[in-house]
Amino acid sequence: MQSSKFRIAAYGVVWDSQGRILLAKASASAPNPGWWYLPGGGVEHGENPRDAVVREFGEETGLSVEVERARDAWSWVTETGIHNNAVIFDVRITGGQLRPEVGGTTEEAVWVFPEEIRDDPVTPFVAGVLGWGEPGSKVMHKEQQSPRPTPPRKARRGRKRRGQRFGAYALTTDDSGRILLARISEGYPGGGCWHLPGGGVDFGEQPRDAVVREITEETGQDAEIVELMDVTSFRHRRAIGPKGYPLDWHGVRAIFRAHVSHPSKARVVETAGGSTSESRWWDPDEVSDLRQSAALSDALRIAGDIVT
Structure with a gap:
């Protein structure tokens, strides 16, 4: 059974006609304030990663998206000891209005040219998509994310454990x-x-x-x-x-x-x-x-x- 040291996440990649990528910037309430990351987040128990990226993308950017294809799967161990298994999807915008996550961990959701953020802190998944190295490379900035809640060690009466x-x-x-x-x-x-x-x-x-x-x-x-x-x-x-x-x-x-x-x-x-x-x-x-x-x-x- 996978423990709280493991986390499954799904992130979306989308570009516009000008060559800009849509990224989110972590707010002060996030574990990594000021960092750029791909819109997305944790996959809930029983949730298909495709559904997760659509849900998280909407929460963090205000935009509705459809998944076009699974782009790649990468992993990253954070400084806090969380192993993130991430599925990276190419997505297509179908509606909505761009805005940051209200009351959440995103202070900005904006289109950026890669060269504009070259000197900014980015997650390894952003760096991987931009071709700045593979996740796990020493040249990348390290990602810190909130750990997934620990599954209960002992199931409550009448309730099954989850894995x-x-x-x-x-x-x-x-x-x-x-x-x-x-x-x-x-x-x-x-x-x-x-x-x-x-x-x-x-x-x-x-x-x-x-x-x-x-x-x-x-x-x-x-x-x-x-x-x-x-x-x-x-x-x-x-x-x-x-x-x-x-x-x-x-x-x-x-x-x-x-x-x-x-x-x-x-x-x-x-x-x-x-x-x-x-x-x-x-x-x-x-x-x-x-x-x-x-x-x-x-x-x-x-x-x-x-x-x-």
Whole structure:
């Protein structure tokens, strides 16, 4: 279960015809006053990140937006020890009137040319979008954000605990178009299903690094990330926690496309007792007959003719 040291957030990117980007400036009531950031904020429990960025964008700028695509997924550990898993979306403005967040943490919401804020403090996600370095780079300003409330350690009577997790997975192919899959071990949710290689993003880890690591552990392959395909969200209100207690579970998955240039026979190399029982390469026309996990079905639907 993801703790208060982890936070899932969604941010929106939009440019105007003059080459200006819409940014918000943190007010004195924010943890990082005077800093520029992308409009957006925390994903609530059970909320789809797409809905979160539309809601937060409206609250902070007064504008209505539609999500066009998932641009990327980045992580950042703040000076206060909060690991932010952030989904960055390209959005389109559909209405509203630009204004700062009334009584909130935004003192300005304005269109700016990147060169105008070059010497100002910015979050790593702003710097990443502007091409000033990747999140986690030492050249970036550090972001400080309010920690997500800590889930209760003990559930109240008649009330389930809640868990939230951000994971990174990949639809992985080789030069011949084969698809690399891992099978979920029995005893785990989805046991017996064929699944995308991937898993949870560790503290301080970038999503792209996490999925490369997981591919190696679950299949023994060295993969390169090609692009972020999409981000999906699911909620299981009647999940069972690791110690057998009822759990209201919310998962957010970043689904990447990956490629293996020098494939070998797939094999599980992670430590004994892991959630992967076997892995192998499949021809695309064989995959439809497999017992698929929801993540694999989503990835195949998103990919369309990429894997056919």
